[in-house]
Amino acid sequence: MVNGSEAMPDSIRKATGSHQSAQEDGPPALLLAGLTKIFGGNPAVDRVDLTVPAGSFFGLVGPNGAGKTTALSMAVGLLRPDAGSSSVFGVDMWSDPERAKALIGVLPDSLALPERLTGRELLTFLGQLRGLDPAAITERTRELLDVMDLEHAERTLVVDYSTGMRKKIGLATALLHAPRLLVLDEPFEAVDPVSAMALKAILARFVADGGSVVLSSHVMALVEQLCDTVAIMVKGKVVAAGPLDEVRGRGSLEETFVRLAGDDVRATEGLSWLTS
Amino acid sequence: MVDVLIRMKLAIIRNSMTGGRAALMITGGVLGLLAAATTVWLSLVNPSGPGVVPDLLATTYVVWLLGWVVGPVWGASSVLRVEHFALLPMPRRQLAIGLLGAAFVGVTTAVTALAFLSLVVYGIRQGVLPALVSVPAAALQLVLVVLLSRASHSVFGLIARGRLGSAFTGLLLAAFLVLTQSGWIVVVVIAYSEVLSTGFPSGYSAVVRAIPSGWGVAAVESARHGQWWRAVGMLAAMVALSGLLLLGWSRTLGSLRHGRTTIRGSSHAPAATSPVLAGRTAAVVRKELRTWWRDPARTQILAIVLGWALGTALLPLTLGWTAVLPWAGPGMALMAATVACNLYAPDGTALWLTLQTGTEHEDLRGRQWAYLLVFGSLTVAVTVGFTLWSGYTWAWPWVLALVPALLGGGVGLALYTSVVALAPGPDAHKRPDNPLEHGETPWQSQVLFWVGLLPAVPAVMTVVFGTVYDNAALLWAGGPVGLATGVFLGWWLGRVAIGRLRAKGPEMLYQMRTGRAAKTVAVAAPKVDVPKAKLSRRESLVAGLSWILGPLCLIPQGVIPVVILLAGAEQKVWFLALYMPDPLRWPVAILMVLLGCFLLHQAIRLTVKSSRPAWPGK
Numbered sequence: 001m002v003n004g005s006e007a008m009p010d011s012i013r014k015a016t017g018s019h020q021s022a023q024e025d026g027p028p029a030l031l032l033a034g035l036t037k038i039f040g041g042n043p044a045v046d047r048v049d050l051t052v053p054a055g056s057f058f059g060l061v062g063p064n065g066a067g068k069t070t071a072l073s074m075a076v077g078l079l080r081p082d083a084g085s086s087s088v089f090g091v092d093m094w095s096d097p098e099r100a101k102a103l104i105g106v107l108p109d110s111l112a113l114p115e116r117l118t119g120r121e122l123l124t125f126l127g128q129l130r131g132l133d134p135a136a137i138t139e140r141t142r143e144l145l146d147v148m149d150l151e152h153a154e155r156t157l158v159v160d161y162s163t164g165m166r167k168k169i170g171l172a173t174a175l176l177h178a179p180r181l182l183v184l185d186e187p188f189e190a191v192d193p194v195s196a197m198a199l200k201a202i203l204a205r206f207v208a209d210g211g212s213v214v215l216s217s218h219v220m221a222l223v224e225q226l227c228d229t230v231a232i233m234v235k236g237k238v239v240a241a242g243p244l245d246e247v248r249g250r251g252s253l254e255e256t257f258v259r260l261a262g263d264d265v266r267a268t269e270g271l272s273w274l275t276s
Numbered sequence: 277m278v279d280v281l282i283r284m285k286l287a288i289i290r291n292s293m294t295g296g297r298a299a300l301m302i303t304g305g306v307l308g309l310l311a312a313a314t315t316v317w318l319s320l321v322n323p324s325g326p327g328v329v330p331d332l333l334a335t336t337y338v339v340w341l342l343g344w345v346v347g348p349v350w351g352a353s354s355v356l357r358v359e360h361f362a363l364l365p366m367p368r369r370q371l372a373i374g375l376l377g378a379a380f381v382g383v384t385t386a387v388t389a390l391a392f393l394s395l396v397v398y399g400i401r402q403g404v405l406p407a408l409v410s411v412p413a414a415a416l417q418l419v420l421v422v423l424l425s426r427a428s429h430s431v432f433g434l435i436a437r438g439r440l441g442s443a444f445t446g447l448l449l450a451a452f453l454v455l456t457q458s459g460w461i462v463v464v465v466i467a468y469s470e471v472l473s474t475g476f477p478s479g480y481s482a483v484v485r486a487i488p489s490g491w492g493v494a495a496v497e498s499a500r501h502g503q504w505w506r507a508v509g510m511l512a513a514m515v516a517l518s519g520l521l522l523l524g525w526s527r528t529l530g531s532l533r534h535g536r537t538t539i540r541g542s543s544h545a546p547a548a549t550s551p552v553l554a555g556r557t558a559a560v561v562r563k564e565l566r567t568w569w570r571d572p573a574r575t576q577i578l579a580i581v582l583g584w585a586l587g588t589a590l591l592p593l594t595l596g597w598t599a600v601l602p603w604a605g606p607g608m609a610l611m612a613a614t615v616a617c618n619l620y621a622p623d624g625t626a627l628w629l630t631l632q633t634g635t636e637h638e639d640l641r642g643r644q645w646a647y648l649l650v651f652g653s654l655t656v657a658v659t660v661g662f663t664l665w666s667g668y669t670w671a672w673p674w675v676l677a678l679v680p681a682l683l684g685g686g687v688g689l690a691l692y693t694s695v696v697a698l699a700p701g702p703d704a705h706k707r708p709d710n711p712l713e714h715g716e717t718p719w720q721s722q723v724l725f726w727v728g729l730l731p732a733v734p735a736v737m738t739v740v741f742g743t744v745y746d747n748a749a750l751l752w753a754g755g756p757v758g759l760a761t762g763v764f765l766g767w768w769l770g771r772v773a774i775g776r777l778r779a780k781g782p783e784m785l786y787q788m789r790t791g792r793a794a795k796t797v798a799v800a801a802p803k804v805d806v807p808k809a810k811l812s813r814r815e816s817l818v819a820g821l822s823w824i825l826g827p828l829c830l831i832p833q834g835v836i837p838v839v840i841l842l843a844g845a846e847q848k849v850w851f852l853a854l855y856m857p858d859p860l861r862w863p864v865a866i867l868m869v870l871l872g873c874f875l876l877h878q879a880i881r882l883t884v885k886s887s888r889p890a891w892p893g894k
Contacts, residue, residue, distance in 0.1 A: 078631060079785070080783065101634055108628055111789070112624045112625040114567070115626065115703075115705060116570040116704075121563075121566065124546075126633070128556060128559035129635050134547040134549040138546040154544065157539060157540075160538060173629070
């Protein structure tokens, strides 16, 4: 298992290193303004404004059903918003999708992939769709499969992958074209601790080299460990956002989260039949 | 337990009911009632031949049995899935009895119960004792077919895990389709042969009674002849078989998540470098061809298309009739579009990659090329081979005109329908127990079978004129005309589908993710698309019924009787107009044509309405 900064594929490191200068005064990596989505009369995402500064490692946390996946889907162009806008490095996602989408790498939560391809075939296919050079495709694919520890599954089709393997190949597809911004929905769910360590190292290195990352998660400790900026979503609204230390104040992020998520702590009452 | 499951089933059906589904259910129910009424009618006729009625009944019961066995393979997912109950601490046999009880609640079971009343009617006509035997016999017969259906569902799910099994189930379905559409030939043969007055051959009678569906008839007959031990034995055998089936079926419920047959991919293949193969469209074609080769669900599609076309062409050979052989190829091109009309749904939410890379154009064109490579090569090979085999040189101008027009029109229509009338099913990795589970497309297939014929009209007209005026140039011009029509329709319908995919990609993705159609509520942003006009529940019911009944009235009940009347032929088969007294034949046939036109007009009007903006001009 490769670990630490060596885990970063060379080709991706080179690509991400080149845009370090852009992060100082340029537009934010991701800017959501008044983003709204209504399902069956209930707002799933309610006028969300969010700024992800370039070069930041941004964590989006919230309880189940808070609207994290819906917000991120709208941000990357996979779900049409009812109102509001999303732009990536100043490029509007919905009016200039081609340019905006070229800048981002996306890992959606539990969506399918071309299931009847192997990991290598899938990455090659995607590289060709992205218009990468054949030699670069072959080389990057090899490195990514190595880093993700998927080389042993050379002839296994994606449909037969385990949940953790699906996450890892999904992350590889997000990294393949060396994007400037990564948008990852629950990237560590179902990933084993060893692979998670490697992934964390890759992401940390990506940000250190000037890339930007947005990830959503339930795991507060992980967000605290990785992210420098966080936002807390509850019931479709952003209730707190800013640098990690400002948001959590003197307590832990978990305490802040529980305080803001409000009345959801019911563990002490009810269910008396369970223990009797 | 049973009542809980029944309530659960009814709740699920109620929550997933839409206008379209209701239309299908009603149409199916009406057709089923007609079939049931015909079965009961058979028990009331008085043919002169000895033992003809029980033979006819036993034969009909075989058809009912086949329908029940094949039905679950055709259908998508069952309402109550075994996985729902996997974690309940409950004996498998109890669960099986519960699910069986719930399986009795449904239109199909009600209709079949009605049909099996024919056995009771037959029993009553034979006397008191046969009547007494016929009641438990009919009830047991119903239990037996429902159980056989459940058991076959499990068995087919098991075999279909690999490609060979999928091909087998596909061929089985194709065989059933061929038999159904050729069924009227059997009816004609029976009606015109001497069988009704002399009785069926004894070997035939023995066979239809040996099949479990005929045991009830055998029991009632034995009671009439006073062979008590035999009557009771038959009933006991039915009970025993039901018990065995229940036992076997409940065993399969216990072993969830059988291993799927693992299909292997390529190893260490580097990216293609030649400019032709490295492009985006070429990448999609390669991905699609790999999927056609590796996905059991696609193997099944191929098997249905191939099996249906070959079966339809080869079955008449049993009567020494070779005239159908040249049409196997064109039939295959038509059936391909009919079956492969939902090509985006099996890949499910993988659509997000297409949207993310902005390759909607390349994706759709790549799928079209792959479709042409798969079905085109098969169609051309079968056309050339079978036409040569038939030895009919006159058939060449016809098939040369038909094949390119139907293939090109088919590749356009299939992809257009896949995008516009997407019927989402579960994602591939979420249906590990049955790779064949898919979205239901009965409308699309029904409509496409008829619409799929239209692309051939210009080419066929050219050949018809060539034949009528005996003009060789016109006769052979059909091929180029067909090619031009095919290329144009494939390109143009593909272009329309690409436009739709670009405009509605996120909505399609949402639909595949949730199974529901997406609604974009325009809150304030003018850029946001205007929502489509929603059809009311009644309107979509009318649209569904019109799509199903319109073509039925127009072609088989309208145009074909007109042709038969013109030709002065006497076959009545199932043509309503021909059963009328002489002065009414023409008016009824014309009425049917008009009714068909009206219903089609209704269907098209409502469908167009549903795809227009709700507020034009805004």
